[in-house]
Amino acid sequence: MTASAHPHCPLCTDDGGLLLHRNALLRVVRVTDTPAHPAFYRVIVNAHVAEFSQLASPERADVMDAVVAVEQVLLRELAPAKVNLASLGNVVPHLHWHVIARFADDAQFPAPIWAPAVRERDTTALQARLPALDAAVRAALVR
């Protein structure tokens, strides 16, 4: 926690997923509690800031560069139907970007992952690729 941390904010008190990269501004984690969407990463700003526009322009650029780096790894490694990006924060108003690989046969496609599921998908094969995917994400971020 930093001096600006909020003691009741889960993204101030916890990494918010499997930590893959951290610098002074942000960290990148893989989300581990959405079994229907295993290839789901988050770029989380370390400071407790709610809205993207509250960051200064250079910080916004650095955050989006991290989002783009993760997106490019997902596109290259998984060839998903689409990558979805979102900064919502209604439940946890601490700035974080969702970066999610979507597939034509996933639980909600083409609807957003927050819509009701329309099918079940066996994600075993995708889960088996996560260690290599995590390594590729780490490598992209240290560049």
Added chain:
Amino acid sequence: MTASAHPHCPLCTDDGGLLLHRNALLRVVRVTDTPAHPAFYRVIVNAHVAEFSQLASPERADVMDAVVAVEQVLLRELAPAKVNLASLGNVVPHLHWHVIARFADDAQFPAPIWAPAVRERDTTALQARLPALDAAVRAALVR
């Protein structure tokens, strides 16, 4: 339509909402077909590109500057509970950013707007503010 336009893409053949601003790279529209969420704008890249990372870095910065400009207007004019940003494009894979003012009493809050509605809200008062809000969005974008 530009030379790169796709004849069957609705964002190549149509503005995609009430047009408020357009430049060589992008346009900004207000979304008019989501009555539960009247304060809903989109920043749409003019070229038929699917993924954010397919834009060059200066273009990404310009797109996010437009997203931020709209977000700042929503925060200043409406004091929403949160602004939601998303680039999904599963149905229409032509790069566009949703910029949505969310309110504690709106149809899905705190869930994303793509989740099932949990309540009805009378949006009459918010709708009445849209002309002034549109004018503020236009003014922010020509700066």
